[in-house]
Amino acid sequence: MINETTIPIIWCRKGYYLRWYYNGWHHWNFFSGTVGYLTAGEKYRTTGIRTVELSSGVVGVDEISAIRSVLNARECYLYTDGGWSECRVQSGNVVVQRNNIDAYELLCKIVIGSRNVSTDGYSVGKTITIVTTPAPPPIVSPEIQNDIYVGRFNAYGGDVRLFGGIDRFINVVNSDKGVYTIYHYLGTTKFITLGVSDYGSIYAASSLRAMNSINNYSHVANISDDATFNNSAIRFFINWGNMADTKIAVGEFDAAGTTITQLYGTPLTFGISRVATGTYDITHDIGHVNYIIMGVGKGNVSISLRSMDEILGTSVRVRLSDDAVLNDCDTRFIFIWE
Amino acid sequence: MNITLLSIPAKVIQSASPEIISYWLATESANNFELQRRDWLITASAETTGSPAGCMEFTLDAEFAGAIGDVIAVYNNYNQSMVVGHVMDFTNGSPDFTVVTDIPYSATFDGAYLNDHTLFNGFYFEGRLTVNDVLQSLTIVASPNSFGIANLDVSGILRIMTELGKNGDYSTMVMAETNKSGKFTFEYRPAWYGSDESWIPESNTWYYAECVRSIEQGSNLAEFVGTDAGDAPFLNSFPQPVYFLGMPFDISFICPALTLGASPAIKMRITITRYNAANEPIAYHIHDIHEPELAGLIGRVCSLNIDPDEIEVTTTHMTVKIEIITA
Numbered sequence: 001m002i003n004e005t006t007i008p009i010i011w012c013r014k015g016y017y018l019r020w021y022y023n024g025w026h027h028w029n030f031f032s033g034t035v036g037y038l039t040a041g042e043k044y045r046t047t048g049i050r051t052v053e054l055s056s057g058v059v060g061v062d063e064i065s066a067i068r069s070v071l072n073a074r075e076c077y078l079y080t081d082g083g084w085s086e087c088r089v090q091s092g093n094v095v096v097q098r099n100n101i102d103a104y105e106l107l108c109k110i111v112i113g114s115r116n117v118s119t120d121g122y123s124v125g126k127t128i129t130i131v132t133t134p135a136p137p138p139i140v141s142p143e144i145q146n147d148i149y150v151g152r153f154n155a156y157g158g159d160v161r162l163f164g165g166i167d168r169f170i171n172v173v174n175s176d177k178g179v180y181t182i183y184h185y186l187g188t189t190k191f192i193t194l195g196v197s198d199y200g201s202i203y204a205a206s207s208l209r210a211m212n213s214i215n216n217y218s219h220v221a222n223i224s225d226d227a228t229f230n231n232s233a234i235r236f237f238i239n240w241g242n243m244a245d246t247k248i249a250v251g252e253f254d255a256a257g258t259t260i261t262q263l264y265g266t267p268l269t270f271g272i273s274r275v276a277t278g279t280y281d282i283t284h285d286i287g288h289v290n291y292i293i294m295g296v297g298k299g300n301v302s303i304s305l306r307s308m309d310e311i312l313g314t315s316v317r318v319r320l321s322d323d324a325v326l327n328d329c330d331t332r333f334i335f336i337w338e
Numbered sequence: 339m340n341i342t343l344l345s346i347p348a349k350v351i352q353s354a355s356p357e358i359i360s361y362w363l364a365t366e367s368a369n370n371f372e373l374q375r376r377d378w379l380i381t382a383s384a385e386t387t388g389s390p391a392g393c394m395e396f397t398l399d400a401e402f403a404g405a406i407g408d409v410i411a412v413y414n415n416y417n418q419s420m421v422v423g424h425v426m427d428f429t430n431g432s433p434d435f436t437v438v439t440d441i442p443y444s445a446t447f448d449g450a451y452l453n454d455h456t457l458f459n460g461f462y463f464e465g466r467l468t469v470n471d472v473l474q475s476l477t478i479v480a481s482p483n484s485f486g487i488a489n490l491d492v493s494g495i496l497r498i499m500t501e502l503g504k505n506g507d508y509s510t511m512v513m514a515e516t517n518k519s520g521k522f523t524f525e526y527r528p529a530w531y532g533s534d535e536s537w538i539p540e541s542n543t544w545y546y547a548e549c550v551r552s553i554e555q556g557s558n559l560a561e562f563v564g565t566d567a568g569d570a571p572f573l574n575s576f577p578q579p580v581y582f583l584g585m586p587f588d589i590s591f592i593c594p595a596l597t598l599g600a601s602p603a604i605k606m607r608i609t610i611t612r613y614n615a616a617n618e619p620i621a622y623h624i625h626d627i628h629e630p631e632l633a634g635l636i637g638r639v640c641s642l643n644i645d646p647d648e649i650e651v652t653t654t655h656m657t658v659k660i661e662i663i664t665a
Contacts (some may be wrong), residue, residue, distance in 0.1 A: 001564035001569060001570070001593075001594070001606075001660050001661055001662050002564055002569060002570060002571070002572060002591050002658075002659065002660035002661075003569045003570065003571050003572075003659070004657050004658070004659040005571065005572055005578070005579070005589075005657065005658050005659070006578050006655055006656070006657050007578065007579055007580070007581050007589075007644075007655060007656050007657070007658060008578055008580050008581070008654070008655045009580075009581045009583055009649065009653055009654060009655055009656065010580055010581070010582055010583065011582075011583050011584075012582045012583065012584055012585055017582065017585050019504075019586075021504070021518065021548070022550065022575070023549045023550060023573060023574075023575060024549075024572070024573035024574045024575070024589070024590035024591075024639070025504065025506075025515075025574075025588060025589070025590050025641060026574065026575065026576065026579075027579075027580075027582070027585070027586070027587050027588075028580070028582075029582045029585065062576070062577045062578070063576065063580075065575060066574070066575035066576040066577075069575050072550070074502070075502045075503070077504075079585065079586070084504075156626075157624075171622050171623060171624055173624060183622045185620060185621060185622075217619065
């Protein structure tokens with residue numbers, strides 16, 4: 001409906017902030033110049049008028065064409081510490097700074113009046129905020145936080161609530177039935193996402209079965225019950241990071257059962273072998289049986305890790321399927337142990 | 339009497355099926371509904387056979403309601419001129435309704451329509467608006483020219499429907515600027531001394547926004563109305579409006595007429611993507627407005643507010659896009 005429009009972001013400069021209506025609302029931070037005061041009356045009623053000379057700053061031809069509309073606006077407001085205050089713009093000049101670089105500057109004067117009846121003899125009008133430049137914060141490189149993130153998205157995507165984990169903004173877009181793009185902005189591809197239905201009734205059997213299109217700021221999650229993709233509200237969990245001093249290890253293996261790789265976490269020695277269709281033995285060195293393994297398929301599939309058995313201190317057998325039929329699949333898994 | 343609406347200030351955005359028309363008007367420009375009066379249509383023109391001889395006699399499409407001696411004006415198709423004369427005689431017989439005039443006969447005279455200025459003394463067109471479902475007491479009047487054509491300019495009433503001030507207070511993401519925009523419907527009727535004719539509705543719902551337009555641009559705001567034919571820009575003079583971090587900011591756009599309550603339902607999706615200095619996306623914000631809330635925005639100039647608390651310190655610029663999609 002509305003074209004994608006770029007909006008540059010600038011820190012405020014010391015000056016005055018105006019808004020005006022001329023074929024839509026416009027806002028601009030002006031530099032302030034000379035301030036003049038004119039009062040009339042003394043004993044019973046004093047009115048004060050303040051005039052401020054303003055400069056738009058040196059801008060290009062596109063900006064000056066818009067800024068100069070303040071001279072034609074029927075209404076103009078100045079941002080003050082008491083809210084927006086109506087002011088009057090006197091005629092100004094558009095100064096061409098240098099013809100060879102197409103730079104311009106708008107110089108004008110605004111008039112701010114006082115409506116307050118004086119109680120002490122003199123009044124110069126309402127206090128006006130000079131917009132000062134806040135101290136810019138230090139530039140901090142976004143670091144990968146070692147943490148767990150738990151959230152929820154609705155069946156149509158979008159609304160994501162955070163609880164637990166770091167204060168990182170994540171959003172979810174429902175691009176097709178049962179297909180959700182999760183924008184996580186982790187800055188790494190080493191993470192795992194798991195999820196279950198957060199909605200009873202007909203889609204209670206749906207869960208997050210697979211992940212694909214994995215990159216540094218997003219991945220696609222498939223939601224299904226058996227082999228059927230479904231839209232469903234999902235409560236999900238993302239884990240990433242170093243996790244070296246925790247009892248978590250995340251890795252992935254291929255469908256052929258020939259390669260297994262640890263992505264992050266407490267280092268373990270892994271081995272993999274394919275026993276039968278959808279059935280794999282994973283060897284490890286956790287050293288006891290108080291652990292759980294969970295996993296999701298990799299790809300545009302609905303296959304996930306459905307069961308674990310033959311649980312030993314050095315190995316575990318896992319099975320993958322989408323419905324009641326076992327299937328081979330590249331898989332990303334997470335071990336969590338005591 | 340035949341009253342014809344010759345033109346309206348709408349603009350065709352897409353002529354191919356389905357036709358898309360913009361009914362958005364700028365209040366500060368003339369917005370004319372052009373009307374024409376043709377009291378009787380002439381079906382035949384001939385030379386008089388009786389008295390007065392050598393004059394024009396016209397056959398009309400309906401019974402002549404005037405009187406002998408009435409001042410009339412007849413449009414001559416041959417040379418696109420209006421000829422003034424008097425009614426000398428008339429016959430409302432069956433099957434013909436004829437009027438004998440004192441207009442000199444011409445073999446090339448091709449009468450198109452006849453207006454009786456005595457019968458409809460002081461003729462003028464009158465228009466009225468129903469703005470935001472409130473019938474306005476003020477009406478618009480215009481007297482036709484010699485061809486019976488007049489323009490009813492509704493901008494005078496639209497201009498007083500807008501107010502100073504700003505409704506949007508930066509508190510929610512999208513707010514309707516109800517004092518800068520709205521909708522109206524238009525009715526018109528012929529009028530003369532002592533008349534009280536019924537109002538004729540012009541069938542469309544129109545929308546207005548407080549805007550100033552040049553003559554070259556025209557009064558229609560079609561280029562700011564997003565439709566299925568294409569997206570539109572924000573209602574803003576800046577090609578790239580600047581966001582001064584920490585200060586209140588919003589940007590205006592026109593929310594066109596949308597059909598609600600249909601299946602599937604629709605929603606407005608606002609997508610804001612924030613970028614760092616390396617032009618890499620660092621955050622992505624989607625805000626959906628569903629039908630119940632969307633109803634208050636339709637047909638209004640709206641303000642899109644961007645919450646400064648959501649802007650990361652490393653953000654140097656952002657892109658904003660608004661779509662209407664299936665819910």
